[in-house]
Amino acid sequence: MTDSSRGRVIDVITEFANIGAGSAATALSSLLDVELMNDATTCEILPLAKVSDYLGGAKQVVAGTYTYLCGDLRSGVLVVLPSDSAVALLEHLTKEKVQLSALNNIQLSALKEVGNICLCWYLIAVSKMIDVDMIPAPPDATVDLLGAVLDIPLASVGAKVDTVIAVHTSFKAIDRQFEGYFLMLPEESTLKLIMSRMGEPRQ
């Protein structure tokens, strides 16, 4: 790929993820009754070792929900919340005091469900836009070190390549302390499909 066509791919993927993240943030907004604002999507091509640094460091504790698309379009998709936002979200939903180190089944399930709803709205929006069926694996959630949360997503795309495309959109609440981000890790083989469906000439 030449530099200019690579730049074009990044622009198109960024736009693609913007639409998904917008739809997911709207769903999360109405679920939580909070006004959310999305930041601009960024798309970076990174070596495997640098992904967690790019996202703020492998050691921070986060709540991550992950699914993998296994149809024509192959990509990992994650919703990640920093630990304080995960606590705020769960306390808002369950109306009880939450300790991330000892989540009970209901709380873990609530976390997974919120992640699931975000991922679904993300996928519905992008799937409609490019008219490709998305087939996500059932999502799963965990609360752990960021580096550990990213291992399986990176192992899925990193099996074939040594660099990954990280498409990142952060969101935050306007009037309170609540934030997080969506992360898409598309497989390189899938980029062509997205490009052609987004009306780009064949590379």
Place this chain on the structure above:
Amino acid sequence: MREFKVVGIAQLAICRAPEQLACLGLGSCVAVILYDPVLKIAGIVHVLLPKAPAKYEAEEKYADTGTKKLARELVARGAAKERLVAKLVGGAQMFSNLNLAISDIGRGNCTEAKKTLRELGIRVVAEDVEGTRGRSAYLNAETGKVIVETAFSPTRTI
């Protein structure tokens, strides 16, 4: 804690006392740690996947080729292969409900690393592996001790 050098995914690093190395946020990845107690020289390879395919570029990404490369690099820097001992950290199953073949790759990483160490004749003296929690490992080349931290449980030294 003193300064340490971070070893990221698919990276390999070697240090001599008093330097320290660290792998932060190991999930299904495994840190294969080799140590020569006489020369006080140690190394870590942070592997992502178990077995290298027929065609590959980064040896450090796979448990089999990464472990071999680490042993080779240590021997090239003067370590004696018969003195080397191994410690393993990581290999957890982070998403146990995920219905994908790859979700239990942590166990595969451990198995492959152990198999390769057996072939090389290197003994595994300590491990903190598998389970469902992520770990960070800090290696001290002076003592060969590895401090293992998790998000919520107490710190262990192996």
